[in-house]
Amino acid sequence: MSCGIVVALPEELSTLTRRKLVLGESHAIGDGIILIYSGAGPANAEKAANRLVQQGAKRLISWGCAGALAPVLRPGDLVLPERVRGNDQQDLTTAPAWRERVANLLASQQAVSAGALLESNGIVDQSAEKRTLFEQTGAAALDMESAAIGRVAASTELPFLVVRAVADPAAMNLPQAVVQALDANGQVKLGRLLAFLMTHPWELGGLVRLGIHFRAAQTSLKTAARQINEITQI
Template sequence: MGPVGAGPDAPVGVVTGLTSEARALAGVAGLRTRCLGPGPDTAEAAARALLAEGAGALVSAGICGALDPALRPGDVILPVRVADRHQEARAWPVDAPWHGAAMARLAADVRPSTGVLLGSDRAVASVEGKRHLAARTGAVAVDMESHAVARVAAAAGVPFLVLRTVADTAGDALPPWLAGMLNRDGTPNAGVALRRLLAGPWRLAGLLRLAARSRAAERALTAAAPALVAAPSARAQG
């Protein structure tokens, strides 16, 4: 079972930026996940690799930062459109029939936000920055990979969808000492984390809070992931 426009046996290629996101999606039949690390360049490379391996559709999936103050950790984002923070005229709609099928497959108690997702080449760390982007773009959330995956899908002419779950809220600032705690391939750098904590033990409480919010987002991602495999009725033109 796959999205509209994909062959019946073609897997859905899912791009993540973090290995923890890839683990959250593991075990869902019909999904082939590729993680090469965070950011648009690695996301583009992962998307191209998935297409070369035979993926018939692309998904950008993982955690994200909220721009809408109403969103809380673990809330699901299933946007109808992805916009580019750096080129405001550029935006990509997701595949509408596939989006509708995914919405229908979510658990009854899940009420996803379907507003615009903003793609950014760099992290949006400050509360002021999030507030500015929300006011300027109207986007509900931001990540660093979806706009790159959207570009690849559009160029290849394959269906595209996004599934994101909220980790940091619009009121959460990401402290600068987090920089370097991820390796380029999206795995945690335990050595850097330990050195930062030894240099500033007061950072532990903030790190634990951020970790708890990320875990809530990843649990929600695991629960929502089966919705990415569209219902057969959504493939009437497949």
């Protein structure tokens, strides 16, 4: 059976393949493994997941980075949630036996967390908001795509797994330079970034810290990707 992997951002895509894909393009990376570059957000993720199902995927994975809500999580920690809480307050359950096997496989090399993942409609950039969400939901982390992929999996009765690495810790405020520079698909537009930094040079330190954290997340995903053939098997 083939496995479809949805990846939102080019930086996340690079942890699985060296090939440069255009938005919406899919690419086989192994025997029975197809990944697709979706772009950020639930609408893009839903469209990409449906396309993978149309291409014959019999199980789905949400792969990429997440923002931490739990204070104990550190940049680079992997989150393999048991469930994803959607904005409609419905829980989408990941395949239990599959998740447990993959968690055990990856835990020998890096920190792996379970718990819940929360759906976000947009970037949560302030630590105070992260703290409030953690207190209200108890979710370990959040992202914008996993719930949408989970809804497609539920509607098509396919098993579903989430593999996410923490990029920004719960106590970190995201630099406004990044928030202002992102386009609708989650890509940083260099022109916007440089223009913002020219008038807000104090943001540079936060950008450097975020870059370090994001590289830690990429490293964890690359480490996990070395076992992608084992991960994609149920």
